[in-house]
Amino acid sequence: MSNCYVDPKYLSVPYQLLSMNIRAMEVTQVLLNAQSIDGAVRKNAEESLKQFQEQNLPAFLLSLSGELANEEKPVETRKLAGLILKNALDAKEQHRKYELVQRWLSLDANAKSQIKACVLKTLSSAVADARSTASQVIAKVAGIELPQKQWPELIGSLLSNIHQLRAHAKQATLETLGYLCEEVSPDIIDQDQVNKILTAVVQGMSASEGNTDVRLAATRALYNALGFAQANFSNDMERDYIMRVVCEATLSPEVRIRQAAFECLVSISSTYYEKLAPYIQDIFSITAKAVREDEEPVSLQAIEFWSSICDEEIDILEDYGGEFTGDSDIPCFYFIKQALPALVPMLLETLLKQEEDQDQDEGAWNIAMAGGTCLGLVARTVGDDIVPLVVPFIEENITKPDWRQREAATYAFGSILEGPSPEKLIPLVNVALNFMLSALTKDPNSHVKDTTAWTVGRIFEFLHGSAVDSPIITQANCQQIVTVLLQSMKDTPNVAEKACGALYFLAQGYEDVGPSSPLTPFFQEIVQSLLTVTHREDAGESRLRTAAYETLNEVVRCSTDETAPLVLQLVPVIMMELHNTLEGQKLSSDEREKQSELQGLLCGCLQVIIQKLGSSEPTKYVFMQYADQIMGLFLRVFACRSSTVHEEAMLAIGALAYATGPDFAKYMPDFYRYLEMGLQNFEEYQVCAVTVGVVGDISRALEEKIVPYCDGIMTQLLKNLSSNQLHRSVKPPIFSCFGDIALAVGEYFEKYLMWAMSALQRAAELSTHTAGDDELTEYTNSLRNGILEAYSGIFQGFKNSPKTQLLIPYAPHILQFLDGIYMEKDMDDVVMKTAIGVLGDLADTLGSHAGSLIQQSRSSKDFLNECLSSEDHMIKESAEWAKLAISRAISV
């Protein structure tokens, strides 16, 4: 305790600050009560804590930190105090998190320093749980303060403690450093401190550290600190040292240390792939030994190392297409290719270590599964080269009496179907397919059948379809394939689910087969079998019901005109199913969830059918007889819930609106409230996004008939834009939706013009420049596209209207925006196409008013010329249009 630098005088303060409701003596009791098994006591305690927090936040936090630091208090209350403290600093939800950060920053400085002193002191507590909780609190405070350049002495004091403290405090300090690295981003901490942290951590990991807990904490801390080690990994000596210590730790007698060390290796494999060459040979030996001999948690990590290397090499090879020039950032070192002769046999061995019943257990993850998954990744990485290494294993094992051997052989085959060329695989498949079909019906082992059905599905997924030259499915075997799959759909749920999957890909392969599909003769039987599956009593297991509906969807999507009448017959069938879900009354929450899930599947299926039948005039025409009833069902699905809308029903309604056209107006009075509800659903932002898309569908369907609903819709959309609670991905579609509405209602949009334009202008200013990573650039481009689609719709909507002149004041800003994004040179093709189109729309609608503005703009001409000579057809087409519109505007 000698080095605790907390001035005891601060510790007395919190007790004076305590509010009337809870005095110091009582905090412990309240925290104990909050964990009582008696619900009433617990509730009461939670209420007291809440009141305390609301009445005096600094005092509340101080008393919690005091509780945590006090060695005389029971461990449960110390832990809970720390946990509440931690939760007062961070939240999952972004908006809430921001609030908490601001709240902490504005807290009384004196109180903050006392709290920090308390938690730091707790690091040397004799109680492990208290230390660990304190570590997490410190990291959360650091996550808030370090980016603000506050608490500069933190890292220094943690590091100085490392050398002086006893083992348990040293362990806690290392753990704190690990959490800290997890909380703050590397650019916050200067290199000098990074060096010191890494030195302390790596020393703590080394074999010379006698205490297992310290060594484990250090190894886990390194895992988080690796992201800070860019400079150190570029220095050969430092990197050699880190790698040596990590590799040594994989040999530790303590299994948790070995596991943590392998986790570090996995992380290094993706973060520092390009630095691995000197070590890869040694790492292979280490991992191979671990895979063969170590305990499962360790061997899983060892396999994961190679899966992760595959991920890296697949990415690199995809990015550069295998052609390396001077400008590719990271070259491919072909580690997998080099390791192949040893790696593949090692992975094949793992396949024989299956667990019984792993296919029925959704959460299962074992060495056989990891090994097979890795084998699949290896196949994708090296392609053809893997085939000769795996074929002998398949041949040797596939007919063995032991099910493990047959299953392993089948799994090996299924795993290598993605990656190698069809030329290499098709001869094998032509031999194997018949065997597989026979195993699917005759093999006595369910596990083998499961893997066989999965493999057949993979065969269809990768080797069946118009892209493959020599078809593996012919008139001769098509009937047999369908018969076997339909038969397997009656097998145990996990096998049946895989059979559905195979059927899914069988149908998908005939997606663009033309007017006549080989599946046509079986269509009715297939649909009937799938519907039968959905009614199986055990359809809730192994995702079977979902798989059956998904397969039905794909069968419908890929159907041809020949079977259109059969798809039509399916409509009342699915409607009846949906109707049946609406009958149940007074459901438990569990039943309600199941009902909602089933409704989702049925609405999804109807959506697919509507989209299919709506895409051609004759079928659409016949389908429309069901429109009223279907809409009625959707509305009832909505009514099943009180505050949220059903996403799948919403999606289906979008498809229905498109098919229905202006007649959709008759549904609007009943539907509108759900539309509004969907737009208000910020929490499930997917639902909100889907609803925004449906507003677009409805605008196009109703055109000016949407006017009576526009006030409500526009108000909500504008609200959504200004909310910082709504997920940002919904904002670009909202802008596009402005364009849809404007195009639909024409000059009536005048009412909203000012509001929409100012929202657009703000967003345009923000999205002119991109700064940040690829993800942000991508987002900015989608935002730009939304903004531009809005402008496009507004201009075209106002065209030929006497109110065109209302748009003139906005033109300079819009041209400036176009200039801005052109100068920025980071538009993607979609934005470019939309942007040049807007230039045309502006000229088209404003005519001579736009002529001079366009001529004055800095880059319109260059932009146009660039687009005119674009390789991209869409850009070129938009540019041609813009050119004509501009030349007309200028010539007037």
Place this chain on the structure above:
Amino acid sequence: MAPHDLRRPFKRAAISDQQKRRELSLLRQEQNRRDAQQQARCLASSILSLQSPLPESEPEQSDIELETAPEIEKESGTLSKDLDVPRASKLRGPEVRKWFARQLMLPEWMIDVPDRLSQDWYVYARPAGKRCFVVSSNGTTVSRQRNGSILHHFPSALPAGAKTRDSSGSGQSYCILDCIFHELDQTYYVIDMVCWNGYSLYDCTSEFRFFWLNSKIEESAYTGVVPYVKDGLLFYNKHAHYQTGNTPLVLVWKDENCSQYVIDTDSKGEIPSQQQVVLELQDNGKLVTSDDPPVLFGYLDGDIIQKSGLHSGNLLRFAVSDGGLSFVDGKLDKADLNYLGKANRGRAFADSYSKVVFQFTVRHSPLKIDDLLASINSPDDQEKKPCDVEMVG
């Protein structure tokens, strides 16, 4: 610092069908948005994309197969990604006729005289002949009738209408003219323009509209000599822009003096003793016109529907019986109809309300040229707008 979960997807497709449904929906919405935008920018492009290389002078009666259109699209490479192609290429027979007919502006029949006829309306004598689109692009010119079938295929002096050595012109340029083919002198008379040299003329000014006469009706349009056989008068509202489908902003009026075809004839060219109308059968036996919204004319007996195997969407022919049409407050009140049979399958649409009423009044109490002239000369009308600056004449 909990060990990270290293489970990877096992025996499962990476993309869920739900995600696929979402993505397909988004794709459809994007495509619909582009369609709408495209149509707003220029309806020409969608028509052009259907410009299939059908044999010349495709006879009217055949069901048109447009299956080959997308392939040709790829070859020509000019408008290949145009969005209507996949959809339109799947259309057959009556659907394709409907599709084409929807691209044309269709006049309503004049059943009463609009206000401000002299100020707000242009008029010209409609040439007798077949209404068609003339489309020039890629060095050739094609004329298509209202039903989508090709009338002629020829080189023309229109921009992009013929193959020339001069490649300076844009490969993307094209024209779409709304014409009437006048058999007698084998001439296309342009009655409106849709696109000129690649851009939309929805809002083009009057100098482009070759045959428009701003002078007084009786002198030029009605009695005047034109180099073609007249078939009624077309009135264009000045403020009307090109819009597809039925529009009350273009009106057609006929009498025996300016048209051979005032009263509808049957397929043999004879005037039936009773007026005939074509109506669309809807759900519940409703009989409606082609207007938007449709006008209800009555209900067909369920027995007839069953016996004749009729279904919703059928176009049916009726005779107007002795009871005729009766109106209350200017709106149709009752129609005495007698079911004759299915309409000629060349028909894409039912009759419009204005047509039925015009044909009815022509048989009973026609709107006469004097009525039109009277409205022009009415002092009231002239006082209202004595100095309309838009008057060109």
